[in-house]
Amino acid sequence: MLRLQAYKYEILPNGEQERRMRRCAGSCRFVFNKALALQKERYDRGEQKLSYGGLCKLLTQWRNGTETPWAPSIIVAGRQSSYRSTMQPKMSYDTA
Secondary structure: OOOOOOOOOOOOOOOOHHHHHHHHHHHHHHHHHHHHHHHHHHHOOOOOOOOOOHHHHHHHHHHHOOOOOOOOOHHHHHHHHHHHHHHHHHHHHHOO
């Protein structure tokens, strides 16, 4: 007989940890939205969408830009994974 077991965990961060998690999540959301808007613009103009590598190059420019002075202090890996997320929805609206 197969037995399924579930576990519940609760994260209890202190104030500084919670602030850092919120900043990281907000940074990922910002990058995802900006990359998705860029891909949509390119699609509307009939251009080819940027690859993951092309988006990563833009991340460096965005991170060092004046629009995002908070960006250098946030972890890069989370934001780069946001790019991979933009590839999935984009593929589905290419066929629509």
